[in-house]
Amino acid sequence: MKSQVRVAVIGGGVVGCSVLYHLTKLGWSDVVLIERSELTSGSTWHAAGGFHTLNSDPNIAALQGYTIQLYKELEEISGQSCGLHHVGGITIATTPERMDFLKAERAKHRHMGLDTEIVGPAEIKKLSPIVNTDGVLGALYDPLDGHLDPSGTTHAYAKAARLQGAEIVLRNRVLELNPRADGSWDLVTEQGTIRAEHVVNAAGLWAREVGAMAGLTLPLHPMEHQYLVTDDIPEVYERDTELPHVMDPAGESYLRQEGRGLVLGLYEQACEPWAVDGTPWDFGHELLPDKLDRILDGLETAYERYPCLETAGIKRLLNGPFTFAPDGNPLVGPVPGLRNYWCACAVMAGFSQGGGVGLTLAEWMIEGEPSRDVFAMDVARLGDYCTKPYTRAKVVENYQRRFAIAYPNEELPAGRPFHTTPAYGLWQAQGAVFGAAYGMEHVNYFAPEGEDRFETPSFRRSNAFAPVGAECRAVRGAVGINEIHNFGKYEITGPDAEVWLNRIMANRMPGQGRIALTPMLSPRGKLIGDFTVAKLGPERFQATASYAAQAYHLRWFQAHLPESGVEIRNVSLERLGFQIAGPKARELLQRVTRADVSNTAFPFLSARELEVGLVPATVCRISYTGDLGYEIYVAARHQVALYEALTAAGRDLGLRPFGMRAMMSLRLEKSFGAWLREYKPDYTPAETGLDRFVSFKKTDFIGRDAALAARDTPPPRRLATFVVDAADADVWADEPIWLDGQVVGFVTSGGYAHAAEKSVALGFVPRELIQEGAKFQIEILGDLRPAALVTEPLFDPKGERMRG
Numbered sequence: 148m149k150s151q152v153r154v155a156v157i158g159g160g161v162v163g164c165s166v167l168y169h170l171t172k173l174g175w176s177d178v179v180l181i182e183r184s185e186l187t188s189g190s191t192w193h194a195a196g197g198f199h200t201l202n203s204d205p206n207i208a209a210l211q212g213y214t215i216q217l218y219k220e221l222e223e224i225s226g227q228s229c230g231l232h233h234v235g236g237i238t239i240a241t242t243p244e245r246m247d248f249l250k251a252e253r254a255k256h257r258h259m260g261l262d263t264e265i266v267g268p269a270e271i272k273k274l275s276p277i278v279n280t281d282g283v284l285g286a287l288y289d290p291l292d293g294h295l296d297p298s299g300t301t302h303a304y305a306k307a308a309r310l311q312g313a314e315i316v317l318r319n320r321v322l323e324l325n326p327r328a329d330g331s332w333d334l335v336t337e338q339g340t341i342r343a344e345h346v347v348n349a350a351g352l353w354a355r356e357v358g359a360m361a362g363l364t365l366p367l368h369p370m371e372h373q374y375l376v377t378d379d380i381p382e383v384y385e386r387d388t389e390l391p392h393v394m395d396p397a398g399e400s401y402l403r404q405e406g407r408g409l410v411l412g413l414y415e416q417a418c419e420p421w422a423v424d425g426t427p428w429d430f431g432h433e434l435l436p437d438k439l440d441r442i443l444d445g446l447e448t449a450y451e452r453y454p455c456l457e458t459a460g461i462k463r464l465l466n467g468p469f470t471f472a473p474d475g476n477p478l479v480g481p482v483p484g485l486r487n488y489w490c491a492c493a494v495m496a497g498f499s500q501g502g503g504v505g506l507t508l509a510e511w512m513i514e515g516e517p518s519r520d521v522f523a524m525d526v527a528r529l530g531d532y533c534t535k536p537y538t539r540a541k542v543v544e545n546y547q548r549r550f551a552i553a554y555p556n557e558e559l560p561a562g563r564p565f566h567t568t569p570a571y572g573l574w575q576a577q578g579a580v581f582g583a584a585y586g587m588e589h590v591n592y593f594a595p596e597g598e599d600r601f602e603t604p605s606f607r608r609s610n611a612f613a614p615v616g617a618e619c620r621a622v623r624g625a626v627g628i629n630e631i632h633n634f635g636k637y638e639i640t641g642p643d644a645e646v647w648l649n650r651i652m653a654n655r656m657p658g659q660g661r662i663a664l665t666p667m668l669s670p671r672g673k674l675i676g677d678f679t680v681a682k683l684g685p686e687r688f689q690a691t692a693s694y695a696a697q698a699y700h701l702r703w704f705q706a707h708l709p710e711s712g713v714e715i716r717n718v719s720l721e722r723l724g725f726q727i728a729g730p731k732a733r734e735l736l737q738r739v740t741r742a743d744v745s746n747t748a749f750p751f752l753s754a755r756e757l758e759v760g761l762v763p764a765t766v767c768r769i770s771y772t773g774d775l776g777y778e779i780y781v782a783a784r785h786q787v788a789l790y791e792a793l794t795a796a797g798r799d800l801g802l803r804p805f806g807m808r809a810m811m812s813l814r815l816e817k818s819f820g821a822w823l824r825e826y827k828p829d830y831t832p833a834e835t836g837l838d839r840f841v842s843f844k845k846t847d848f849i850g851r852d853a854a855l856a857a858r859d860t861p862p863p864r865r866l867a868t869f870v871v872d873a874a875d876a877d878v879w880a881d882e883p884i885w886l887d888g889q890v891v892g893f894v895t896s897g898g899y900a901h902a903a904e905k906s907v908a909l910g911f912v913p914r915e916l917i918q919e920g921a922k923f924q925i926e927i928l929g930d931l932r933p934a935a936l937v938t939e940p941l942f943d944p945k946g947e948r949m950r951g
C-alpha cells in the first residue's frame with residue numbers, strides 16, 4: 148500500500164468502487180480504495196440487483212438513467228460481465244390516485260427524455276402473463292428497468308478503475324481518521340498509516356462508524372430487508388423471453404425473474420431498523436435470521452397478484468441490511484464543517500444510483516462542482532437537527548413508504564413536532580395545519596373551525612383550497628401576519644464583511660439602512676443562493692435565504708471565509724419574528740412604534756432598528772407576498788410579546804394570520820421564483836431573470852465571467868409565467884409544456900393564485916417563444932390544458948403597492 152495518495156476511498160461495495168472508477172475516468176489516478184474484507188462485503192453481495200430510473204427528483208432520475216447506461220461501457224472497459232438483463236418493468240396502479248401519480252411521473256419523463264408509457268390491463272397481461280389484472284387500472288412501463296449481477300458489476304467497476312491506475316487494498320480495516328493541519332488526513336489502517344489529501348466515506352453499512360471517526364453523526368440508518376427466491380415455475384421457464392419486472396405498490400412488493408423461478412421482495416410495514424447502536428465490525432458475509440412472519444400479509448397479496456406463486460416452493464428467503472437517509476436519497480458531497488472529507492453513503496439503490504453517485508462525487512472533487520443540481524442527494528440538504536432517534540424515525544417511515552404515493556402536498560408525520568418556535572402554541576390555538584422543513588414546524592394554513600386539521604394528500608385541489616384562498620384575500624384586502632422563522636438567517640460582521648460579501652454575492656452590497664436582493668453564484672455562474680442582505684451597521688449585515696439551505700450555504704461561506712476580518716453567525720433559531728403584509732400593513736406598524744414609518748421615512752428596500760411594542764426589532768421593508776409589507780426580526784424570547792402587540796393593534800384593521808400555502812400562492816401573482824424551484828444550481832441569472840440583480844459594474848465576484856458571458860450571449864431558454872386553464876388540478880412542478888404537439892419546456896412550480904383567481908405556472912421555454920399571450924399547453928395529470936404566457940405579474944405589475 149502506498150503511504151501517500153490524493154484520494155482514499157473507504158469501502159469496496161458497489162458505491163466505493165464506482166467512486167474509484169469515476170475518479171480515474173475523470174483523470175485522477177493517484178487514488179486508493181481500502182476495503183475491510185473482500186469487495187462487496189457490506190450490503191452489496193446480497194442485493195437483488197434490480198435497477199430502474201424512477202425517482203421523484205428529475206436530476207436523480209437522470210443520474211439513475213446514467214448509471215443504467217454505464218454498464219455496457221463498464222463491461223467493455225473491464226472485460227467483466229455485469230450480468231445484465233434489460234427486461235423492462237411495470238408499476239401497477241389499482242386506485243385512481245395511483246393512476247394520477249403514474250400519469251404525473253409519465254408527464255415528467257417527457258421533458259427528461261425518458262421513454263416511459265402508460266399501459267392498460269390488456270397490455271400488462273401481454274407484457275407479463277403471470278400478473279392477475281383483476282382490479283388493475285393501468286401501469287407505467289419503463290423499458291430501462293432490469294437487473295444484473297451485483298458481484299460482477301462491483302468487480303467490473305473495480306477492474307476498470309485498476310486498469311486506469313487505481314490501487315485496491317483488501318482485508319485492511321481503516322481504524323482511525325486523523326485530520327492534519329493542511330487539510331489532509333492520516334488514515335490509520337490495519338496495514339499501516341496512509342496520508343490522503345481527500346477521504347471518501349463509502350463505508351455503506353459502516354458509514355456511521357467511519358463518520359464517527361471524524362466526529363460526525365451522519366443521518367443514516369440500516370434497515371432489514373427480505374426477498375425470497377422461488378423454485379422453478381413452469382409459467383416462467385416455459386416462456387421464450389424473460390419476464391419484465393413488476394412493482395405492485397398495493398402489495399408493497401417487487402417481482403422479477405431469476406433463472407427458471409422468481410424473486411419477490413417486500414417492503415413490509417412491520418419493518419425493523421438494524422444495528423441501532425452501531426454495525427458490528429465482525430459482521431461479515433452473513434445474512435440475518437429470516438422473519439417470515441413479518442411478510443406473511445404481503446405474501447398473501449402477492450399470491451393473489453401472481454397466482455403462479457401459490458404453488459411454487461420457496462428456495463430461499465434472504466434477509467439482509469442496507470442503509471437509508473431520512474428521505475431515502477443518498478448522502479453525497481463534501482461534509483459541512485470538515486475539510487476534504489467526502490460522503491458517498493446511504494445509497495439504498497446502489498445498482499440504480501451507484502454510477503450517478505460516483506460521477507457526481509468525482510466531478511465535485513476534480514472540477515469543483517457537479518455538472519447539475521444534486522441538492523436532492525447533497526449531504527448538506529440535511530442539518531444537525533438530524534439526531535440519531537430523529538433519523539431512525541424518518542428512516543423507518545421512509546422504508547414503510549417505499550411504495551407509497553408521493554403526493555406533492557403531503558406532510559409526513561414521523562419525528563414531529565421536533566423544532567418549534569415560541570409561536571407554535573399561538574398557531575395551534577387558531578387551528579393551524581402544520582408542515583415541516585429542515586426539522587422545523589411551520590404553518591401551512593389555518594383550518595376553519597369544525598374542519599379537520601389535516602390536508603388531504605392529493606394531486607388535485609385539496610380541502611386546503613378554500614381556507615388558503617380566504618387567507619390570500621385577507622392579505623390583499625387588509626393585512627396578514629405570517630411567521631418568518633423559515634428563513635435561514637446569518638449575521639455577518641467584521642471590518643472586511645462588506646468586501647467579502649461583495650465577492651461572494653453577485654449584486655452590490657447595500658448602503659447603511661438599505662436592503663439588496665442578490666443571487667449567489669458558483670464559479671460556473673449557476674445559482675447557488677438567492678439572498679436578501681440588509682446593512683444594519685458599518686460592519687454588520689443580515690443575510691437571509693431559504694431555511695432548508697442552511698448547511699448548504701454555511702458550507703459555501705466557510706469554504707470562502709478569510710482567516711480574519713469576517714465573522715458569520717447562523718442566527719436562524721435566535722432571530723424569529725413575523726411579516727405583516729397587505730395594504731394596511733403600514734398603518735399596523737405605525738400603531739406599534741413611535742418611529743415614523745411613512746413611505747418617505749421608511750421606503751421600500753430599507754431596514755431600520757425600531758422598538759416595536761415592547762421589543763427591539765430589526766424591521767425590513769420587504770415582503771415575499773409582493774405587497775406593501777415588513778419583516779420584523781426579534782430575539783426568540785421576544786417573539787410572543789411581538790405577536791401580542793401586533794394582534795392587539797391589528798384587530799380592527801382586519802389582521803389575519805396566513806400560512807405558507809397562502810404565501811406561495813401570493814408570490815405566484817408577482818412571478819417571484821422560489822429556491823429549489825426556479826432558483827437552483829441548474830439555472831443561471833440570465834435564464835431566470837435574476838440577472839437584474841447582478842452588478843456587472845463590480846469587477847470581482849464569484850461567477851462573474853460566466854454571468855458576463857451569459858449576458859453577452861443570451862441563453863436559449865428563459866423563465867416565463869403562464870395562466871393555465873386548469874380544471875380541478877393545478878401544476879406542481881416538472882410538468883411538460885407543449886407547443887404544436889412538441890414538448891418545448893417544463894414547469895418549475897405553480898399553483899392557484901387565489902387573489903388573482905387564476906391558475907398559474909412558472910416554467911422554462913425557448914426564449915424566442917416568449918411573447919405576451921403566446922398560447923401553449925401544459926400537461927396536468929395526462930390532460931393537455933391551454934396555457935397563455937403573460938409577460939407582466941398578475942398583481943401590482945408596476946410595483947406601486949409594494950413601493951408605495
Ligand SMILES: Cc1cc2nc3c(=O)[nH]c(=O)nc-3n(C[C@H](O)[C@H](O)[C@H](O)COP(=O)(O)OP(=O)(O)OC[C@H]3O[C@@H](n4cnc5c(N)ncnc54)[C@H](O)[C@@H]3O)c2cc1C
Nearest residue numbers: 158160162183189190191195196197321351352496497498
Ligand atoms: C436484501 C437486499 C436487497 C437489495 N436489493 C437491491 C436491488 O435490487 N437493487 C439495488 O439497487 N439495491 C439493492 N439493495 C441495496 C444495495 O445492496 C445497496 O444500495 C448497496 O449495496 C450499497 O452499496 P455501498 O457500497 O454503499 O455499501 P456496502 O455494500 O455496505 O459497502 C461498504 C463497504 O465498506 C467496507 N468498509 C466499511 N467500513 C470500513 C472500514 N473502516 N475500512 C475499510 N472498509 C470498510 C465494508 O466492508 C463494505 O464492503 C438491496 C439490499 C438488500 C439488503
